[in-house]
Amino acid sequence: MKRRDFLAWIFKVTIGSWILGFVGSILSFIKFPKIEKEEFEKEIEIKGHENLKTGEAKFIPHLKEPLFLIKTEKGFVAISAVCTHLKCILEYNFENKRIDCPCHGAIFDLNGNPIEGPPKIPLKRYEVKERSGKVYVVLE
Amino acid sequence: MLSLNKIIFFPLKKYFIEILILINLLIQSLTGFLMLFYYIPSMEKGYESTIFIIRDVPLGYYFFNIHFWGAIFILILIILLIFKIIFYKLYHPPKEILWIFTFILFLLFSFAYFTGILLPMENNFYWQVERIMEILKEIPVLNSIYSFLFGNFIINKFVHIRFYIFHSFLIPSFIIFFLFLIFLNFEREKISPFYLHYLFILFLILFGILLTLSILFPFKISEIYEPFKTPKKIYLPFFLLPIYFLKIYLPKKIFGLIFLILNLLIFILPWVDKREPVPIYKNKISLSIFSLFIILIFLTGIFGFFKL
Numbered sequence: 106m107k108r109r110d111f112l113a114w115i116f117k118v119t120i121g122s123w124i125l126g127f128v129g130s131i132l133s134f135i136k137f138p139k140i141e142k143e144e145f146e147k148e149i150e151i152k153g154h155e156n157l158k159t160g161e162a163k164f165i166p167h168l169k170e171p172l173f174l175i176k177t178e179k180g181f182v183a184i185s186a187v188c189t190h191l192k193c194i195l196e197y198n199f200e201n202k203r204i205d206c207p208c209h210g211a212i213f214d215l216n217g218n219p220i221e222g223p224p225k226i227p228l229k230r231y232e233v234k235e236r237s238g239k240v241y242v243v244l245e
Numbered sequence: 246m247l248s249l250n251k252i253i254f255f256p257l258k259k260y261f262i263e264i265l266i267l268i269n270l271l272i273q274s275l276t277g278f279l280m281l282f283y284y285i286p287s288m289e290k291g292y293e294s295t296i297f298i299i300r301d302v303p304l305g306y307y308f309f310n311i312h313f314w315g316a317i318f319i320l321i322l323i324i325l326l327i328f329k330i331i332f333y334k335l336y337h338p339p340k341e342i343l344w345i346f347t348f349i350l351f352l353l354f355s356f357a358y359f360t361g362i363l364l365p366m367e368n369n370f371y372w373q374v375e376r377i378m379e380i381l382k383e384i385p386v387l388n389s390i391y392s393f394l395f396g397n398f399i400i401n402k403f404v405h406i407r408f409y410i411f412h413s414f415l416i417p418s419f420i421i422f423f424l425f426l427i428f429l430n431f432e433r434e435k436i437s438p439f440y441l442h443y444l445f446i447l448f449l450i451l452f453g454i455l456l457t458l459s460i461l462f463p464f465k466i467s468e469i470y471e472p473f474k475t476p477k478k479i480y481l482p483f484f485l486l487p488i489y490f491l492k493i494y495l496p497k498k499i500f501g502l503i504f505l506i507l508n509l510l511i512f513i514l515p516w517v518d519k520r521e522p523v524p525i526y527k528n529k530i531s532l533s534i535f536s537l538f539i540i541l542i543f544l545t546g547i548f549g550f551f552k553l
Contacts, residue, residue, distance in 0.1 A: 137396035
C-alpha cells in the first residue's frame with residue numbers, strides 16, 4: 106500500500122465513522138425510551154374493596170393492565186379485563202356471573218375461561234395479596 | 246369550450262393518477278397546515294382544540310372535513326396507482342425503482358392515516374388506532390420498527406407527541422421526497438408550463454368533490470376518548486379490511502408470516518416476473534389471475550367489514 110492510498114483510506118474511515126456516529130446518536134435520541142417500567146409499579150394497592158359484596162366486581166382502570174377485582178366466597182380474585190381476542194375492554198355481568206366482551210360477543214366465566222365467541226385463550230389471572238386489611242394485586 | 250373529454254384526456258393523461266395524487270397532497274398540506282395554527286398537541290387538549298377548530302374557527306369545519314375526505318381519497322388514488330402499475334406492467338426494468346417508490350408511498354400514506362386519526366383524541370378514532378396496533382403487533386418486521394419509534398403498543402403522552410411530529414412533519418416530507426422521485430421518472434416532453442391550466446382545472450374539480458363530500462357526509466365527531474370503554478363497533482379504514490379478515494381467520498403466528506411474504510412478493514415483483522412487459526389485458530391468463538386477485542381483495546374486504 107502506498108502512503109497516498111493509506112492516507113486516503115484513513116480519511117475515508119474517519120469520515121465514515123463520523124457519519125455513523127452522527128446517524129447513531131440521532132437514532133438513539135429518537136428511539137422510544139423505556140418509560141413504562143418507571144411509570145408502573147409491580148404491585149398496586151386497591152382502594153375501596155371493603156364495600157364489595159360477594160359476587161360483585163370492581164374495575165381497576167390501570168393503564169397498562171386494566172383488571173377486575175372480584176369478591177368470591179373464597180376471597181378476592183383478580184382477572185384481566187382485556188379480551189384475549191382483539192384487546193377490547195370487557196364488561197362484568199353481575200346478574201349472570203360472567204364477563205362479557207362488547208366487541209364480538211365473547212363470554213368468559215369467572216375463572217377467565219372462554220365459554221363463547223372467538224377468543225380461545227383464557228384471561229390472565231393475577232395474584233392477590235392481603236396484608237393488614239389492605240389488598241394488593243401483583244402485576245406481571 | 247371545456248368538455249369532460251378535454252379535462253380527463255388531457256395531454257398528461259398518461260400520468261393522470263400521479264397528478265391527482267400531487268393535487269390531493271397539495272390540498273392535504275394546505276388544510277393540515279392551517280389546522281396546525283389551532284391544534285394543541287396533548288392528550289387532554291387535543292380533543293378540545295379539535296372541537297374548537299370545528300365549531301369556532303371560521304371555515305374550520307370545512308378544513309377538518311376536507312382533510313378527512315382528502316385522506317381517504319389519496320389512499321384510493323395510491324391503490325389505483327398500484328393497480329395501474331400492475332395492469333400495464335410498468336414495473337419492468339428499467340422502471341423497477343418506480344414500483345418500489347410507489348409501494349413505499351402507499352406505506353407512507355397509510356402510516357399518515359394511522360398517525361393522523363389519533364390526533365383528535367376522539368373515541369372512535371382512538372379505538373381504531375388501538376385496533377390497528379393490534380394488527381401491527383403481529384407483523385414481524387413492521388412491529389419492530391413500530392416499537393423502535395413508539396414503544397410498547399401503549400398510547401401515552403409521549404406516543405401522542407410522536408404521532409403528532411410524524412403526522413405533521415416527518416411523513417409529509419418523506420411523501421414529498423418520494424413523489425418527487427416518481428415525478429423524475431416522467432417523460433420530459435410531457436412536462437410543460439403549457440399544461441398548468443389543466444392542473445388548475447383538476448385542482449378545482451378535486452376540491453369541489455372533496456368540499457361536496459365534506460358537506461354531505463361530514464365526519465361525526467363523538468365523545469372524547471375513553472381508554473376503558475370499548476365502543477360496540479370499531480371501524481377500520483377500507484384498505485385495512487382485507488388484512489383484518491386475514492388477521493381474524495388465521496392463527497396468530499401464521500398471519501404475520503403470510504402477510505410479510507405477501508408484502509415481500511409484491512415488493513420484489515419486478516424481479517419475480519421476468520416475462521415480456523405486455524399489458525395484462527392482452528393476455529387472457531394474466532387477465533383472469535389479475536381479476537381473481539382483485540375480486541379476492543374485494544370479497545375479503547367485505548367479509549372483514551361484516552366481522553368488525
